[in-house]
Amino acid sequence: MATISLSEPDAARAVPPTARAVRLPTQWLGVAPFFLFAILFLIAPTAYLILGAFQTPNGAFTLNNLAELWQPTIRAAYWISIKVSFASAVIGALIGLAIAIAIVRGGLPRWVRSATMTFSGVASNFAGVPLAFAFLATLGRLGLVTIILRDIFGFNLYSTGFNILSFSGLTLTYLYFQIPLMVVIITPAIDGLKKEWGEAAATLGATQWQYWRMVVIPVLWPSFLGTVILLFANAFGAIATAYALTGSSLNIVPILLYAQIRGDVLHNPHLGYAIAFGMIFITGMANVFYIWFRTRSERWLK
Amino acid sequence: MTETYLSIQGVKKSFGPTTVVRDFSLDVGRGEFISFLGPSGCGKTTMLRMVAGFEEPSEGRIVVGGKDVTHLKPNQRKIGMVFQAYALFPNLTVAQNIAFGLRVAGMPKAESAQRVQDMLKLISLPQLGDRYPYQLSGGQQQRVALARALAPKPRLLLLDEPLSALDAKVRVSLREEIRSIQKELGITTIFVTHDQEEALSISDRIVVMNNGRADQAGTPFEIYNRPSTRFVANFVGTLNVLEARVLDAQAGSVDVAGQVLALDRDLAPKRKGDMISLALRPEAVSLGRAGARTGALAATIADVHFLGSVIRVRTKIGDSTVSLDTFNDPTMPPPVSGTPAELAFAPRDLMVLAD
Amino acid sequence: MKAGKFWAWLTFGLGAAYFIIPLLATMEFAMRMRRGTYSFDAFAVVFGDPRFQQTFGYSVVAAFFTILLGVLIVVPTAYWIRLRMPHIRPVIEFITLLPLVIPAIVIVFGYIRMYGSNSPLPFLGSARGTDALLVIGYAILALPYMYRAVDTGLRTIDVRTLTEAAQILGAGWGTIIMRLILPNVLIAVLSGAFLTFAIVIGEFTVASLLNRPAFGPYLQNIGANRAYEPAALAVITFVVTWGCMSVIQMLARFAPKSANRPD
Numbered sequence: 001m002a003t004i005s006l007s008e009p010d011a012a013r014a015v016p017p018t019a020r021a022v023r024l025p026t027q028w029l030g031v032a033p034f035f036l037f038a039i040l041f042l043i044a045p046t047a048y049l050i051l052g053a054f055q056t057p058n059g060a061f062t063l064n065n066l067a068e069l070w071q072p073t074i075r076a077a078y079w080i081s082i083k084v085s086f087a088s089a090v091i092g093a094l095i096g097l098a099i100a101i102a103i104v105r106g107g108l109p110r111w112v113r114s115a116t117m118t119f120s121g122v123a124s125n126f127a128g129v130p131l132a133f134a135f136l137a138t139l140g141r142l143g144l145v146t147i148i149l150r151d152i153f154g155f156n157l158y159s160t161g162f163n164i165l166s167f168s169g170l171t172l173t174y175l176y177f178q179i180p181l182m183v184v185i186i187t188p189a190i191d192g193l194k195k196e197w198g199e200a201a202a203t204l205g206a207t208q209w210q211y212w213r214m215v216v217i218p219v220l221w222p223s224f225l226g227t228v229i230l231l232f233a234n235a236f237g238a239i240a241t242a243y244a245l246t247g248s249s250l251n252i253v254p255i256l257l258y259a260q261i262r263g264d265v266l267h268n269p270h271l272g273y274a275i276a277f278g279m280i281f282i283t284g285m286a287n288v289f290y291i292w293f294r295t296r297s298e299r300w301l302k
Numbered sequence: 303m304t305e306t307y308l309s310i311q312g313v314k315k316s317f318g319p320t321t322v323v324r325d326f327s328l329d330v331g332r333g334e335f336i337s338f339l340g341p342s343g344c345g346k347t348t349m350l351r352m353v354a355g356f357e358e359p360s361e362g363r364i365v366v367g368g369k370d371v372t373h374l375k376p377n378q379r380k381i382g383m384v385f386q387a388y389a390l391f392p393n394l395t396v397a398q399n400i401a402f403g404l405r406v407a408g409m410p411k412a413e414s415a416q417r418v419q420d421m422l423k424l425i426s427l428p429q430l431g432d433r434y435p436y437q438l439s440g441g442q443q444q445r446v447a448l449a450r451a452l453a454p455k456p457r458l459l460l461l462d463e464p465l466s467a468l469d470a471k472v473r474v475s476l477r478e479e480i481r482s483i484q485k486e487l488g489i490t491t492i493f494v495t496h497d498q499e500e501a502l503s504i505s506d507r508i509v510v511m512n513n514g515r516a517d518q519a520g521t522p523f524e525i526y527n528r529p530s531t532r533f534v535a536n537f538v539g540t541l542n543v544l545e546a547r548v549l550d551a552q553a554g555s556v557d558v559a560g561q562v563l564a565l566d567r568d569l570a571p572k573r574k575g576d577m578i579s580l581a582l583r584p585e586a587v588s589l590g591r592a593g594a595r596t597g598a599l600a601a602t603i604a605d606v607h608f609l610g611s612v613i614r615v616r617t618k619i620g621d622s623t624v625s626l627d628t629f630n631d632p633t634m635p636p637p638v639s640g641t642p643a644e645l646a647f648a649p650r651d652l653m654v655l656a657d
Numbered sequence: 658m659k660a661g662k663f664w665a666w667l668t669f670g671l672g673a674a675y676f677i678i679p680l681l682a683t684m685e686f687a688m689r690m691r692r693g694t695y696s697f698d699a700f701a702v703v704f705g706d707p708r709f710q711q712t713f714g715y716s717v718v719a720a721f722f723t724i725l726l727g728v729l730i731v732v733p734t735a736y737w738i739r740l741r742m743p744h745i746r747p748v749i750e751f752i753t754l755l756p757l758v759i760p761a762i763v764i765v766f767g768y769i770r771m772y773g774s775n776s777p778l779p780f781l782g783s784a785r786g787t788d789a790l791l792v793i794g795y796a797i798l799a800l801p802y803m804y805r806a807v808d809t810g811l812r813t814i815d816v817r818t819l820t821e822a823a824q825i826l827g828a829g830w831g832t833i834i835m836r837l838i839l840p841n842v843l844i845a846v847l848s849g850a851f852l853t854f855a856i857v858i859g860e861f862t863v864a865s866l867l868n869r870p871a872f873g874p875y876l877q878n879i880g881a882n883r884a885y886e887p888a889a890l891a892v893i894t895f896v897v898t899w900g901c902m903s904v905i906q907m908l909a910r911f912a913p914k915s916a917n918r919p920d
Contacts, residue, residue, distance in 0.1 A: 030733065030734075030741065031737055031745070033729075033730060033734070034730055034733075037796075038752050040778075041793050041794070041797055042752070043752075045766075045767020046763065046764065048767050048771050049766060049767050049770070052770070095672070098668050099672045102665040102669050103669065106661060106665020106668070106669070108662070108669060112669060116672075118903070118906055119676065121902040121905070121906075122895070122898050122899045125856060125898050125902070126898050128859050128861050129859060129861050129873060129876040129877050130859055130876060130890060130894035131891070133876075133880055133887040133888055133890065134682070134683040137683040137687070137888045137891070138678060142686075144682035144685050144686060145678060175675075176675075176676070180676075194387065196385045199356060199376070199383070199385070199389070200383065200385060200389045200447075200450075200451075201377075201402070202356075202375070202376035203376055203379070203381050203382060204402050204403035204451075205380070205407055210406055214391070214405075215391045215393065219391075230757060233757060233760075234757070237760025237761060237762060237763070239761075240860075243861070243877065244877050244881075254762050254862075257766065258762060258862070258866070261762075261766050261769065276763045276767075279760055280759055280760075283758045283759070283760070
C-alpha cells in the first residue's frame, strides 16, 4: 500500500485527462461482464424458448404450438399448477401476515420475534426434495401425525379423502416455505407502520377497525400484493418438492415440462417451448398486473 | 384565570418499579395555552399521553369539562393531538387526512368538504388539498397535522414536541402560527417541549417538570424572573451562578470570592458561614460604574463574543464565570479580554437559589 | 390489549406447531428403522453410503464455484453501479430479479437447447463443460440474493468517498477493489455466499436435467427407493440449511453499522 502511494503519484496525476477523454466506453466496460453473463445465460436462453414457441420445427412462424397447449392434459396441468400456486400463495400470505403482525405488534417477548425470523429464514429455504420427505414422514400413510390421529384419536385421515399426493396435500406442503417467505418479506413493511399513525387515528376518534380499514390495509396492500405475486411465481416454478412427493403422478406444469425435456413425451419439441413460454407468460403477467396496479392506484408511493 | 376546564389531580404513573410522573396536579383554564417544559425523561410526554388516554394513571384523576376521563379510551375523549414526527397517513391526500376525523364521526360529505376547506385556509395552504404527505415540506406537513387535529373541533389540543423535527427558521414561524390559530379558536392547549425559548414565547403558563415532578408552574415572566428552584433557574434561560459564604444572615451580607456584597434581604434560616448559591441573569449585569445600582463586583474580562447587536462578555470572579450582554455601540470599542472590569447590578436581581 | 396479546400468542403457537411438528415427525420417522426401538441406524446407513459422500461432496464443490462466480460477477457490478452509473440501477435490479420470475426449469431447458454439443458454445459436449454450465445456472438462480446482499452491504459504506480517498492516495483499481471495497462488504458477501450455499446444496431441477451427480438428484433417487433414509436425509439437509442461516445471522452482527449516507 505504502509503496504504491509513494511510487505512483505521477501516474495518478496523468490518469484523469485520459479517463475523461474515453469516459463513456470505460464506464460501460465496468458493467459489460454482468450484461454479457445475463444475456448469455438468462435472457438469451429464455428468448430462445419464447421464439421457439412460435416456430415450426422448420423455423416458420406458427401459432399451432400455443394452440396445442389447449389439449386436455396440458390444460389440466396448467389449471392444477395455477390452483396450487394461487392457493399456497394467498393462504401463505395471509397466514404469514398474521404471524408477522403477531410478532411485531402483538406485544410478545422479543425472543419470539428473533426466533421466528431466524426460523423463517431457514424454512423459506427448506424447499425441494427434503421438504417432500418431511411431509411424507408427517402426513404420509405411515407418517407420525397420521398414526397419532388414527391410534390415539381414532381418526383415519385417509378415509376423509385426504391424500398428501393431491392438490390439498401439495398446497399444505408448499405452505411450509411460502408462509416463512411471507414473514421474511412482510415484517419490514409492518415495522414501517408508525405507532403514531394508530395514536393519531385514535385521537381523531377512529376505532381500531376504522384505523385498519382506512390506513393499515391501504398502506400494506402494495407490499402484500407484491409478495403474493412473488409467492405465486415461487410455487408455480417449483418442481422438486412435487416430483419427490408424487413422482410424475401429479400432473402439474413443471413436472410435465420436466418429462418433456427428458423424453419428449409430447412428441413435439416445440410444444415444450410453448409450455415454457406459457409458464413465463403466467408469472410475467402476474408481475405486469402488479406493476400496473402499483402505478395506477398507489400515487402516494414515492 | 377563567373557570377550570382541564383538571389534573394528584396523578402518578409508574412503569413497574420506576415512577415517571409523581404527584402531578394542575388546573387549566378554558382557552389557556400551557407548556410542559423539561429535559427528556422528565415525564412531560408521559403526562401528556395520560391526558390523551394512551397511558392510564397509576393514581389520580383527569377531569375535562367537569367529566372524569381518567379511564376513557383515547378515541372517546374528543382531543386533537399533533406528534413530533407529523404522523400523517401516507396513503391519504392532505384533504383526506384533514377529513379523517370527520369521516370517522360520520359527517356528511358536503359539510366535511367545507370544513376541510376552512381548515386549509386556516393553515394557509388552500391549494395543497390534493397533495400527498411526501410531497410536502416538514413545516407544511406539521401544519396539515395541526389542521387534521383541529378539524373535528376537539375539546383539547395536545402538541407533543411538534416543532422539534423542523428547521430553526420554520420552527419560529410555525410556533407563532400555532399560537395565533390557538388564540383565534380559543382552544385549550397543552404543548410539550424541551426548548425553553419556545415555551417562553408562546405560553400563557409554563409547567417546568423535573424528574417526574412539576417544579414550578407560572407565567413565562414568573418562571424566568422568579424561578423557585435551582433546577428551574438553570433550565430556563442562561444563568450565572455565584457561590457565596454568608457573613451576616440578618443584614444580608455575603462574601463572594473575597469581596463583600450586601443583599437587600434577610437570609435566615441560613447562618453565618453557610454556603449559598446566588444567580444573576446576563441581562441584569452591566459593565462599569455602579451608579444608582448598589451591587458591584470587581472582575476580569475573560473573553468577548461579538454577536452583532449584542456583545456577550464573559468575566471571571475568582473561580466563577459571569456572562453578561451589552448592546453594541458603534462609538465605543468592545471590551478587551484580560483587562479588569467592574460588574454592576441591582441587588434585587440577585436570586438566592433553593437547593 | 389483553385480548390482542392472546390472539398474538395463539397465532404464534399455531404457526409454531405447523412448523415444528413436521420436523419432529421426520426425526421420529428416521429413527424408526430398527424394528421396535428408536435408533440412529438410518443416519448411519446414510453417512456410510459412498454415493452420499460423493454427491454431497460434488454439490459442495459446485456451491463453492457458484459463490466464486457470483462474487466475481456481482461485486464489481454493484460497486460500479453505485460509483459511476446510478442511472442504470433500475435496469440491473430488474435483471437480477428475473430469476425469481422465470422458473429454473425454463432457464435450464433453454441451456439444453442452446448449448448442445453442436452449438457454437458446446458446454454440453463435455462433462467439464456441463459442470461449468451447472455452476453458471446456479449463479443465475442465486443472483437475486447475491446482488441484494452485496448492494445492501455497499449502501452502508460511502463508496464514492472511500474510492476518491483511495485514488488521491494513488491506489489503482485492483487495489481499491481488493483492499478497500471487498473487505468492507465482506460480511455482506459472506451472507450472500451462505444463502447461495443453502439454495445450491440440495438443488434438484438443474442438476437432474443436466445429469450431474449432485446431491439433489441423489436425494430424489433415495426417496423413490428407500423408506427411512429419506427422513434422515431431510433432517440432515435441514440442519445444513439451519447452519447456513445461523452463520448469516451471526455475520449480521459484525456488519459495518456506519450509515453516514443512507439513501
